[in-house]
Amino acid sequence: MVELPEPRLVQTRYGYWAYEPKPSAETLARYYAEKYYQQAQGSYAASYTDDETAYFRLKARLVAAQLSRLRRPGALGTVLDVGCGEGWFLDLFHKNALRVRGFDFSSFGLGKFHPHLQPFFEQGDVHALLRGIPPQERWDVIILANVIEHV
Numbered sequence: 001m002v003e004l005p006e007p008r009l010v011q012t013r014y015g016y017w018a019y020e021p022k023p024s025a026e027t028l029a030r031y032y033a034e035k036y037y038q039q040a041q042g043s044y045a046a047s048y049t050d051d052e053t054a055y056f057r058l059k060a061r062l063v064a065a066q067l068s069r070l071r072r073p074g075a076l077g078t079v080l081d082v083g084c085g086e087g088w089f090l091d092l093f094h095k096n097a098l099r100v101r102g103f104d105f106s107s108f109g110l111g112k113f114h115p116h117l118q119p120f121f122e123q124g125d126v127h128a129l130l131r132g133i134p135p136q137e138r139w140d141v142i143i144l145a146n147v148i149e150h151v
Contacts (some may be wrong), residue, residue: 025125032105033123046112060092067141080139082126083147087114094120101139103129 007019048056079093084102086109086139099121100127105108107123122129126147 029105029125033108056086056088057092060088063089063143063145064092064096071140078139079141079143079144081145082130083144084121085109085146086112087117087121089143089145090114090120106124 007021009017010020012018060097068104078099079089079101081087081089081100081102084104087102090100091114092104092109093106094117101118102110102121103126104121104123105126107121110117110121
């Protein structure tokens with residue numbers, strides 16, 4: 001077993017607090033691919049009650065309603081969901097005939113709750129996936145819900 005240094009809380013040059021040392025990209029990829037959803041880590045579960053599912057769908061509808069109010073005429077045709085997780089936002093936007101694409105470290109949550117969205121999904125390090133987007137590719141909306149604490 002590899003001995004890891006004890007993490008410590010440090011203030012970054014931007015003023016927020018973070019743990020150091022940060023896990024390696026390989027450690028993060030393995031964690032999200034093998035444990036995060038499968039072992040119900042964080043706010044995710046292996047299954048949800050009807051009320052919980054209704055909550056996730058309502059949350060997506062509220063975000064969509066707000067985006068609809070903010071959009072320019074003719075905009076909101078494409079949505080990129082970075083850290084799409086189980087795909088609640090992707091599902092709603094896809095059902096409303098928008099072009100969607102989702103990135104996440106793990107395909108488990110999306111595969112379990114919205115497997116029909118797999119063709120619009122890429123699994124991997126979200127930083128690398130974002131860097132791989134061609135410069136000419138544009139998105140009307142980019143969603144990063146519950147992502148910042150992971151990156």
